[in-house]
Amino acid sequence: xxxxxxxxxxxxxxxxxxxxxxxxxxxxxxxxxxxxxxxxxxxxxxxxxxxxxxxxxxxxxxxxxxxxxxxxxxxxxxxxxxxxxxxxxxxxxxxxxxxxxxxxxxxxxxxxxxxxxxxxxxxxxxxxxxxxxxxxxxxxxxxxxxxxxxxxxxxxxxxxxxxxxxxxxxxxxxxxxxxxxxxxxxxxxxxxxxxxxxxxxxxxxxxxxxxxxxxxxxxxxxxxxxxxxxxxxxxxxxxxxxxxxxxxxxxxxxxxxxxxxxxxxxxxxxxxxxxxxxxxxxxxxxxxxxxxxxxxxxxxxxxxxxxxxxxxxxxxxxxxxxxxxxxxxxxxxxxxxxxxxxxxxxxxxxxxxxxxxxxxxxxxxxxxxxxxxxxxxxxxxxxxxxxxxxxxxxxxxxxxxxxxxxxxxxxxxxxxxxxxxxxxxxxxxxxxxxxxxxxxxxxxxxxxxxxxxxxxxxxxxxxxxxxxxxxxxxxxxxxxxxxxxxxxxxxxxxxxxxxxxxxxxxxxxxxxxxxxxxxxxxxxxxxxxxxxxxxxxxxxxxxxxxxxxxxxxxxxxxxxxxxxxxxxxxxxxxxxxxxxxxxxxxxxxxxxxxxxxxxxxx
Ligand code: OXD
Ligand code: MN
Numbered sequence: 001x002x003x004x005x006x007x008x009x010x011x012x013x014x015x016x017x018x019x020x021x022x023x024x025x026x027x028x029x030x031x032x033x034x035x036x037x038x039x040x041x042x043x044x045x046x047x048x049x050x051x052x053x054x055x056x057x058x059x060x061x062x063x064x065x066x067x068x069x070x071x072x073x074x075x076x077x078x079x080x081x082x083x084x085x086x087x088x089x090x091x092x093x094x095x096x097x098x099x100x101x102x103x104x105x106x107x108x109x110x111x112x113x114x115x116x117x118x119x120x121x122x123x124x125x126x127x128x129x130x131x132x133x134x135x136x137x138x139x140x141x142x143x144x145x146x147x148x149x150x151x152x153x154x155x156x157x158x159x160x161x162x163x164x165x166x167x168x169x170x171x172x173x174x175x176x177x178x179x180x181x182x183x184x185x186x187x188x189x190x191x192x193x194x195x196x197x198x199x200x201x202x203x204x205x206x207x208x209x210x211x212x213x214x215x216x217x218x219x220x221x222x223x224x225x226x227x228x229x230x231x232x233x234x235x236x237x238x239x240x241x242x243x244x245x246x247x248x249x250x251x252x253x254x255x256x257x258x259x260x261x262x263x264x265x266x267x268x269x270x271x272x273x274x275x276x277x278x279x280x281x282x283x284x285x286x287x288x289x290x291x292x293x294x295x296x297x298x299x300x301x302x303x304x305x306x307x308x309x310x311x312x313x314x315x316x317x318x319x320x321x322x323x324x325x326x327x328x329x330x331x332x333x334x335x336x337x338x339x340x341x342x343x344x345x346x347x348x349x350x351x352x353x354x355x356x357x358x359x360x361x362x363x364x365x366x367x368x369x370x371x372x373x374x375x376x377x378x379x380x381x382x383x384x385x386x387x388x389x390x391x392x393x394x395x396x397x398x399x400x401x402x403x404x405x406x407x408x409x410x411x412x413x414x415x416x417x418x419x420x421x422x423x424x425x426x427x428x429x430x431x432x433x434x435x436x437x438x439x440x441x442x443x444x445x446x447x448x449x450x451x452x453x454x455x456x457x458x459x460x461x462x463x464x465x466x467x468x469x470x471x472x473x474x475x476x477x478x479x480x481x482x483x484x485x486x487x488x489x490x491x492x493x494x495x496x497x498x499x500x501x502x503x504x505x506x507x508x509x510x511x512x513x514x515x516x517x518x519x520x521x522x523x524x525x526x527x528x529x530x531x532x533x534x535x536x537x538x539x540x541x542x543x544x545x546x547x548x549x550x551x552x553x554x555x556x557x558x559x560x561x562x563x564x565x566x567x568x569x570x571x572x573x574x575x576x577x578x579x580x581x582x583x584x585x586x587x588x589x590x591x592x593x594x595x596x597x598x599x600x601x602x
Pocket of ligand 2: 244265266267295
């Protein structure tokens, strides 16, 4: 092993380990160094200087292209391997001693087999490469739920991204102290071969091993792997929850502050909802939306108040680009205006970037996301449908003042939502927590480009967590029911569908900033200040209860899509049965009773 001459942090030999006081981290690193055999090692401290050095090195080796410094200061383009552009659920495993622990919806591998199989792939995989050691914290520093992880990786893109998405560096080792409680995250892009790609979680060992992919969801191990799969298991054990939810602050004209935690499947508008810009009339009236998080929420019950509280474990956004523009999400555009990584977008001749939906006029010339010349006549898209931006949350002009608060925020309402062009109304409120859990558990959504596979097919995505539950889904449902018993004042649960079309196939609801009109009803319901009429699904607003003023919406049409069609609901029930049948006798009793109730009503 050699000294790294362009020295980020001097890194010779195993001497690097001497800088780490924590003996458990030292031991684990010694093991992974022995396994992966890197040429050089860089221990990342998380400083700005180090970030600049990593970026400079990435530019040198072709990982990054520096973008127009006037238009996009501090921004870089990364082109991934074309075989590595999304999460790969078929390569994602929960590794436990028994299959029952992983449940019927996860790919399972026996733990020892997992370690053996992946050890063979990690063996010597970093020869000729640099290993970056990234200590990181998920959650605001000092938060009781905050978790420390240490990731090693041979990808400079991953190293820079982890610096944006987590609280990375010295701060993490300080937070860890002498403790052995950290998630061991081993990552290598290795050959980037889809046939040798595995994202393996060992929840019993607080360990993640990921090999063969550099894509965010597969390779930034603090995100989906730790903050959802591993954390959901820890939450089940310890009595809290890790959910695929945005958290947004909603300030009403009266000054009352609320927080909504909302679960939507990948690429269904969580970032847009978290950064929602109210229409002019609402802004003038004094409504304001602020962001705590756009993808993941950790929730627990405050013992003093009996209420649910939440933190966002992340420190940045890894957002979907296509369709994002100054009209749909100006806050996201501001957020990514500087110090941002762009992945798999088109490059314009002046060093700016472009993606489908960024502007109405298409650029005359560009290099597409693979680096090949592109014009509007090209038969394919310029940017990948799952092209992304990675930006620090500090860039967000509407970052909530409590985003870094270790005490988190109280949750006023929980919202579930899917992408459904038919059947499901724009909004309803579940009758109570149990009905809400049923609504979440039977959530259906049309698939998107965020995961490899067919786009646009309705699949059951319980609580938008199907790909992220790190243990048996039957226990996960039970956990949701159990959490209710811990609360003395539980938030109401709502279901929304921004994607509903009318009988002519046209979207009924304008979405984006106008969603605040639905949020207004949700908040008022949560405080017992708005009317609701009973329907089969839950409480519905009457036509006049949603403010449609200034919208080009035909009220009759809106009323029509709010109607629940019994025939369609029957089909929906059968579709949910497909999932429930997988759970067989493990389906929690509460869920069976709720299903029976629905059946009897239909
Ligand atoms: C994400 C996802 O990237 O859900 O957040 O895939
Ligand atoms: Mn997500």
